[in-house]
Amino acid sequence: MSGRLYALGIGPGASDLLTVRAARVLGKLDVLYAPAGRKGGDSLALSIVREYLGEQTEIRCTHFPMSADSAEKEAVWDEVAAALSAETRAGKQVGFITLGDAMLFSTWVFLLQRLGRPDWLEIVPGVTSFAAIAARTQTPLAMEQQSLAVVSCTAPEDEIKQALANHDSLVLMKVYGRFARVKALLADAGLLDRAVMMAEATLPGEQCWRQLAEVSDEQPLPYFSTILVNKQWERL
Amino acid sequence: MSGRLYALGIGPGASDLLTVRAARVLGKLDVLYAPAGRKGGDSLALSIVREYLGEQTEIRCTHFPMSADSAEKEAVWDEVAAALSAETRAGKQVGFITLGDAMLFSTWVFLLQRLGRPDWLEIVPGVTSFAAIAARTQTPLAMEQQSLAVVSCTAPEDEIKQALANHDSLVLMKVYGRFARVKALLADAGLLDRAVMMAEATLPGEQCWRQLAEVSDEQPLPYFSTILVNKQWERL
Structure with a gap:
């Protein structure tokens, strides 16, 4: 199976308000990237999707700084985009979850800017x-x-x-x-x-x-x- | 079990882009109201949700005229709202499906105007x-x-x-x-x-x-x- 990256909008908060497609994708992931509010902190997004994950899924919590320092933020976006790309190119099923919809006020868009439009990318829309x-x-x-x-x-x-x-x-x-x-x-x-x-x-x-x-x-x-x-x- | 009316946003079109909640509700409905483009015509919304319906579900396709005649349209909204209310008050699990999200450019809102805010109503948001x-x-x-x-x-x-x-x-x-x-x-x-x-x-x-x-x-x-x-x- 060739690698694939899924950007998943997981909806507003309740676990059953994500889409059937997102639930099915979550169950087959090798790796899940979940945004965390603080460094080493819990991820609300992860808590919403946890019930759909398979046992094989490795979880990587990623903290995106809210800093006013744009160089610091851009360094994190560069790093996460490179990691998503590398894991997918290595043949893994990779997910990145985002609250609400992935294309509306979401950090995901900064990663998309860096990834371009590779054919191994699928964006799954979510309930705003x-x-x-x-x-x-x-x-x-x-x-x-x-x-x-x-x-x-x-x-x-x-x-x-x-x-x-x-x-x-x-x-x-x-x-x-x-x-x-x-x-x-x-x-x-x-x-x-x-x-x-x-x-x-x-x-x-x-x-x-x-x-x-x-x-x-x-x-x-x-x-x-x-x-x-x-x-x-x-x-x- | 007391009656309940669910207004379900079923998403943009693909059957797996409705929410897990909508899929679960669809499986337990006694009655489903589905909008049809023409009188006696097929319902796109119905074709999207059909795989989630239980065998017990009665389907009522409802045509909402696009007419410029507002009296004609209002008569249909009055009639459908009254039917939804009557079936729910009779103790049934009733669904009304709408493409996309139920609260954005949807006929559902005209029915909501007529139903008010009864405690037996639940609106399930959808992907726009x-x-x-x-x-x-x-x-x-x-x-x-x-x-x-x-x-x-x-x-x-x-x-x-x-x-x-x-x-x-x-x-x-x-x-x-x-x-x-x-x-x-x-x-x-x-x-x-x-x-x-x-x-x-x-x-x-x-x-x-x-x-x-x-x-x-x-x-x-x-x-x-x-x-x-x-x-x-x-x-x-």
Whole structure:
């Protein structure tokens, strides 16, 4: 069997929200690369997929620094991309897992930049966190002629304002550490009562806030916190 | 066992790109509602999930008219919502399947409007068509501070232009019947060489166009055709 590299989107958090294809691929891997939040720390992604792994699978937890030092980050991406390529070329079935979908706000894309488009690469799409939040909060993302913007709260304030003005619905990702600022922007746009915030959707620690006006600016939030805004949807 | 209604996003097309949760739910349903393109016609969604159904499952194909007559459409939504509610209240395990994700450009949302938020309802998120297209074409959706807009080509031209100007990447859905107009908008924005078009992603009839400048305005397209634009991604 020739080597193959699978970039697997494993969905928002619950183990049964990854795809049947991802589950089948996980069961036949020789090597699995799993991102870890801290050096030597646990991997949330690994805990989600563990039940699907075969006994033969070697696990390599990889820490990607959040550092502002781009040289440090690029060195890690170079190193992991080279390792993925080498193991695959050696004939192994290699997996790289990523929360949500692999092509949306994922470290995987930095590895893809380095790997190019080899014929031994397959990307398996996953359920995004915002689709899970829409389902859990029963808030539609878009319908008919509406438009949806997916914005990172790390973006410049003007871009967030513009998106709030121009689109029917919005997903505001990476709220962690920026809630007070985002809440103020939503208030300015008159959209606080059209917004819902969810943390750790579909995980055991899932939390939901439906009245953002009443949430303190100092509310401690988990790292995975997202706001969904739908201007057109009448709350029921 | 008390009745339960499941709105199931079944993903972009390939049978193994639905979630493990959706597959498990499908296996225990008493009744499955499947949307059909034409009255009495086949249901693409049904063909995708058929392998997961149990023998006990009764299938009800439901045609939702594309009519411009909103009274006609609303009558069908009222009728289907009432039927879903009645069967669930009678104690059955009821499923309603929808291509892609249930909360994004799906008829399901019109049924949800009518059902409200009963505690017997569960929405299961799915992989969107655009996540599948990103994976198949190896084109990222967004990274870091970038933003993504998801727009229907049925939207007013000015809105599409504005989205093309304001976002790093874009998903242009519902291209069918509107390709010449959308191609002209992309050419005006200087984005033709940053766009990729895919039809029937992950289905046996999948087609991909990477050089939109060379595609004729009269190119016949399947109904499920989508364009993905990423301004920041260097083609490899």
